[in-house]
Amino acid sequence: MRRSRRSTCRRCRGGGGRDAAPAGGGRRAAAQADGCDRRHEPRDAGTCPRLWLRRRSRADAGRREAAPAHPPCRRADPGRIQPNARLVFEAGHSHRGAARSAQPFKRCEVTMDFVTVEGRTLRDALKPLLEVARTRKTIPVMGHVRLDFDGASLRLTANDLDVEAVTVVDAIDGAGEWSICLPARELGGIARVAGPMPVRIEPGGGEAGHVATIRLGDGEAVYTLGQLPASDFPGRVATPGKVIERFGNGLLAECLAKVAAYVSAEETRYYLNGVCWHGGPKGLRFVATDGHRLACCRYDAEPCERPARIIPRQTVALILRHMAGADVTVRDDAGGRLSLVFESAGLTLRSKLIDGAFPDFDRVIPQPGPFTLALKRADMLAAIDRLGVFGRSAFSWKVKLWGEAGRLALSRRDDGGAVTVRTASDWPPATAGADLPPIGVNGRYLADMLRDCAGEASLALTGPSDPFLIRDTDERMTRVLMPMRV
Amino acid sequence: MRRSRRSTCRRCRGGGGRDAAPAGGGRRAAAQADGCDRRHEPRDAGTCPRLWLRRRSRADAGRREAAPAHPPCRRADPGRIQPNARLVFEAGHSHRGAARSAQPFKRCEVTMDFVTVEGRTLRDALKPLLEVARTRKTIPVMGHVRLDFDGASLRLTANDLDVEAVTVVDAIDGAGEWSICLPARELGGIARVAGPMPVRIEPGGGEAGHVATIRLGDGEAVYTLGQLPASDFPGRVATPGKVIERFGNGLLAECLAKVAAYVSAEETRYYLNGVCWHGGPKGLRFVATDGHRLACCRYDAEPCERPARIIPRQTVALILRHMAGADVTVRDDAGGRLSLVFESAGLTLRSKLIDGAFPDFDRVIPQPGPFTLALKRADMLAAIDRLGVFGRSAFSWKVKLWGEAGRLALSRRDDGGAVTVRTASDWPPATAGADLPPIGVNGRYLADMLRDCAGEASLALTGPSDPFLIRDTDERMTRVLMPMRV
Numbered sequence: 001m002r003r004s005r006r007s008t009c010r011r012c013r014g015g016g017g018r019d020a021a022p023a024g025g026g027r028r029a030a031a032q033a034d035g036c037d038r039r040h041e042p043r044d045a046g047t048c049p050r051l052w053l054r055r056r057s058r059a060d061a062g063r064r065e066a067a068p069a070h071p072p073c074r075r076a077d078p079g080r081i082q083p084n085a086r087l088v089f090e091a092g093h094s095h096r097g098a099a100r101s102a103q104p105f106k107r108c109e110v111t112m113d114f115v116t117v118e119g120r121t122l123r124d125a126l127k128p129l130l131e132v133a134r135t136r137k138t139i140p141v142m143g144h145v146r147l148d149f150d151g152a153s154l155r156l157t158a159n160d161l162d163v164e165a166v167t168v169v170d171a172i173d174g175a176g177e178w179s180i181c182l183p184a185r186e187l188g189g190i191a192r193v194a195g196p197m198p199v200r201i202e203p204g205g206g207e208a209g210h211v212a213t214i215r216l217g218d219g220e221a222v223y224t225l226g227q228l229p230a231s232d233f234p235g236r237v238a239t240p241g242k243v244i245e246r247f248g249n250g251l252l253a254e255c256l257a258k259v260a261a262y263v264s265a266e267e268t269r270y271y272l273n274g275v276c277w278h279g280g281p282k283g284l285r286f287v288a289t290d291g292h293r294l295a296c297c298r299y300d301a302e303p304c305e306r307p308a309r310i311i312p313r314q315t316v317a318l319i320l321r322h323m324a325g326a327d328v329t330v331r332d333d334a335g336g337r338l339s340l341v342f343e344s345a346g347l348t349l350r351s352k353l354i355d356g357a358f359p360d361f362d363r364v365i366p367q368p369g370p371f372t373l374a375l376k377r378a379d380m381l382a383a384i385d386r387l388g389v390f391g392r393s394a395f396s397w398k399v400k401l402w403g404e405a406g407r408l409a410l411s412r413r414d415d416g417g418a419v420t421v422r423t424a425s426d427w428p429p430a431t432a433g434a435d436l437p438p439i440g441v442n443g444r445y446l447a448d449m450l451r452d453c454a455g456e457a458s459l460a461l462t463g464p465s466d467p468f469l470i471r472d473t474d475e476r477m478t479r480v481l482m483p484m485r486v
Numbered sequence: 487m488r489r490s491r492r493s494t495c496r497r498c499r500g501g502g503g504r505d506a507a508p509a510g511g512g513r514r515a516a517a518q519a520d521g522c523d524r525r526h527e528p529r530d531a532g533t534c535p536r537l538w539l540r541r542r543s544r545a546d547a548g549r550r551e552a553a554p555a556h557p558p559c560r561r562a563d564p565g566r567i568q569p570n571a572r573l574v575f576e577a578g579h580s581h582r583g584a585a586r587s588a589q590p591f592k593r594c595e596v597t598m599d600f601v602t603v604e605g606r607t608l609r610d611a612l613k614p615l616l617e618v619a620r621t622r623k624t625i626p627v628m629g630h631v632r633l634d635f636d637g638a639s640l641r642l643t644a645n646d647l648d649v650e651a652v653t654v655v656d657a658i659d660g661a662g663e664w665s666i667c668l669p670a671r672e673l674g675g676i677a678r679v680a681g682p683m684p685v686r687i688e689p690g691g692g693e694a695g696h697v698a699t700i701r702l703g704d705g706e707a708v709y710t711l712g713q714l715p716a717s718d719f720p721g722r723v724a725t726p727g728k729v730i731e732r733f734g735n736g737l738l739a740e741c742l743a744k745v746a747a748y749v750s751a752e753e754t755r756y757y758l759n760g761v762c763w764h765g766g767p768k769g770l771r772f773v774a775t776d777g778h779r780l781a782c783c784r785y786d787a788e789p790c791e792r793p794a795r796i797i798p799r800q801t802v803a804l805i806l807r808h809m810a811g812a813d814v815t816v817r818d819d820a821g822g823r824l825s826l827v828f829e830s831a832g833l834t835l836r837s838k839l840i841d842g843a844f845p846d847f848d849r850v851i852p853q854p855g856p857f858t859l860a861l862k863r864a865d866m867l868a869a870i871d872r873l874g875v876f877g878r879s880a881f882s883w884k885v886k887l888w889g890e891a892g893r894l895a896l897s898r899r900d901d902g903g904a905v906t907v908r909t910a911s912d913w914p915p916a917t918a919g920a921d922l923p924p925i926g927v928n929g930r931y932l933a934d935m936l937r938d939c940a941g942e943a944s945l946a947l948t949g950p951s952d953p954f955l956i957r958d959t960d961e962r963m964t965r966v967l968m969p970m971r972v
Contacts, residue, residue, distance in 0.1 A: 183903075186875050189874070189875035189876075193872045193874075193875065211903075216872070219908065220872075220908055221869075221872045221905060221907040221908070222906045223904070224905070225902065225903040226903055383707075385679055386679045386706075388675070389675035389679065389709065390672055390675075416669060416672050416711065417669075417672060417697075417709055417712055420707065420708045422705065422706055
């Protein structure tokens with residue numbers, strides 16, 4: 001703990017009726033109790049003609065603007081001294097009945113809790129937290145960020161009961177050990193406008209209890225924000241357990257990015273609302289499906305028995321945005337059975353997992369059939385774009401794929417009209433005497449999958465009513481698409 | 487008028503019971519009437535084994551893909567021939583009871599209505615029209631674009647009963663003189679995906695009556711779209727009257743851009759929902775106000791008596807987007823008292839005007855007061871940005887401007903907290919012994935106005951409860967902002 005503010009107040013000199021007069025707390029109230037009739041902006045003691053700041057030497061005077069203003073002392077009950085201000089009285093000083101003595105000034109040392117961090121550092125640290133902190137009117141503290149200062153670094157925590165995100169910021173300066181909650185949106189806005197300026201955060205205490213003060217730079221802007229006690233903050237801080245896996249060089253985000261688009265958003269089958277992390281005889285895999293399409297990314301082919309864990313889509317999105325390219329360590333959460341802790345440099349996520357059984361996806365992945373439809377990717381995407389002209393309804397995105405003079409042709413019919421598009425891809429020739437009949441797919445799903453593919457893609461299929469296997473040059477990926485009836 | 491398609495059909499040769507067998511219309515119906523059990527994509531006669539296209543020489547065979555397929559003829563009633571196909575029978579040909587003669591083929595010349603335009607030209611021409619055409623479920627034709635082909639150029643019209651927009655596109659090729667309505671959104675989508683390819687539009691007629699065919703390039707994509715008869719299209723085409731004013735080099739859009747942000751969106755005072763174009767002893771001016779702020783742009787200082795015309799905000803937006811930088815001629819509409827015609831190269835807008843009396847704005851523009859607050863624009867905008875951290879409610883954007891040690895300071899108070907910001911601008915000194923008390927403004931309005939200003943701005947004001955005059959280096963502009971009570 002460091003002592004930060006030291007000032008000598010003249011008004012304590014000719015003290016009134018009590019001994020322990022100077023008190024740092026209740027600044028505005030103090031000024032008004034003193035009979036000053038102007039409304040004071042917090043900490044702007046200079047605007048009140050009756051308040052007097054300590055005398056300075058000439059060398060000191062140049063730093064007048066830079067020196068933080070000392071909260072005005074007042075003749076108050078010692079019991080009302082704010083709890084986070086620490087006063088040090090000089091020995092031999094009598095506050096009461098002071099005739100002008102050789103030592104006219106009483107020196108009181110006030111140590112206040114505060115922390116100063118750089119604006120851009122704070123802004124970057126708050127980014128993942130702002131995505132977690134939600135504004136729920138029923139539980140106001142959910143829209144808050146918890147700040148814990150331990151004397152050296154500031155830890156920021158957001159929690160929405162499903163995910164807890166923690167970032168740590170190195171402090172430029174600070175004093176005390178304290179914890180408060182501040183509104184996330186406002187704090188994020190302040191960090192945004194601060195730019196490279198230092199941001200000084202002072203928790204409120206004592207009478208000014210629920211109001212924190214945030215000061216940008218050299219007092220360019222001074223904010224007061226309502227604060228909540230840290231004890232109101234939900235959840236518990238993660239207690240990381242044993243390491244499950246270490247992903248280097250952004251491998252985790254890379255694998256999740258390949259399957260994240262296939263996670264279901266349908267609430268009825270809640271167990272599909274996440275990415276399944278699965279270990280078995282076929283290796284370690286991430287799998288996601290919404291019932292119409294499925295993507296499976298095998299990042300390790302070694303057999304490895306591990307329980308299937310379903311990581312919710314919100315956590316997947318956070319990892320994709322804030323842990324891309326980073327080394328990530330995944331641990332058990334020692335405090336909770338159904339949760340995981342993801343650690344990267346600067347960000348720790350503790351996420352609940354989805355409590356459900358992911359379907360046995362190996363059973364729906366088909367064996368490659370007799371027909372293979374090699375698709376020229378850019379040409380196919382342009383062709384599907386041409387089909388997308390009638391876009392009123394998402395449900396009518398049924399596209400018929402059929403052969404016309406040995407080429408693949410696409411057609412689509414809607415209330416608004418119909419369209420037929422020629423492509424440059426070949427229609428597979430008859431195999432074992434059997435022609436491939438026209439097949440139907442959801443054009444939007446097919447386009448999404450083709451966009452995800454690396455290099456040229458091919459459609460392996462058995463018949464028009466069986467699931468298709470979509471392959472690209474990436475051997476780790478398996479993609480399955482269900483057909484539509486034509 | 488040009489004849490475009492010429493083909494000889496073999497199936498007409500051994501005609502059945504009737505004389506005038508070949509008919510171009512009702513292609514799909516025709517194919518199915520012939521007993522073919524496959525569903526035909528429109529114009530894809532090649533997919534039906536029973537349909538036969540004319541024989542080609544070897545040289546011709548290479549162009550097989552390029553040559554448009556001839557709609558299959560059928561043995562039909564002559565009365566059912568589609569009205570826009572023109573048949574020319576060869577002299578001396580007998581259709582009935584034809585034994586194989588020296589001249590086995592009947593030649594029918596079919597001239598069909600069509601137009602071919604370049605895709606990008608069509609896309610650009612449709613841009614303003616897509617903003618006018620609205621999808622109203624109760625009046626389907628409002629979401630359509632009217633196409634009029636006169637043999638040389640294609641005129642496109644959209645009308646939403648308030649504004650009519652007309653663009654003209656030069657045709658690459660075309661035949662007939664015809665008018666139809668096609669759905670705007672789908673036509674816009676087709677033009678978008680066409681890119682530089684030619685787009686061939688064929689109106690439907692006869693039995694295929696309500697279906698138009700659009701063909702991209704060399705048949706890469708073929709669309710069929712429901713069409714509506716041109717007679718359903720609302721309104722009348724503008725009949726431009728005498729010229730009111732000619733604006734050169736985008737002056738009209740430039741002046742409107744300066745005041746457009748101040749147009750009211752409040753429906754109760756409908757006469758403020760537009761820009762007033764006013765001529766009087768103070769010159770020619772565009773004025774807009776929403777009751778809280780006012781902007782006036784004088785583009786000609788010469789006195790000129792002219793009735794005040796209120797141009798609706800939708801028309802102003804269209805002019806800003808599609809007539810920026812263009813020479814615009816404004817005319818009376820010979821057919822309507824309360825409308826104006828705006829003509830620029832490639833686009834003609836006919837707009838109804840707002841039928842109301844614009845308030846006497848000269849009375850609310852204040853005389854410059856004794857105090858002048860010179861504002862450093864970039865610094866002020868940064869300061870207001872710092873105030874905007876609490877952004878929940880638009881109504882609480884009240885900002886107090888006050889003097890602190892000779893400088894302008896801003897403060898704002900919200901449910902979430904409070905903020906005080908120092909600025910680099912000077913607070914005006916006391917004039918005639920009177921200090922300027924703190925003043926209140928809507929911070930968002932002030933920021934918007936400062937952003938619009940050219941160069942540094944100044945606030946001229948009489949007192950805290952009088953309207954402020956905001957001036958910049960542009961002498962033509964007058965901006966007024968109403969204060970808020972602090």
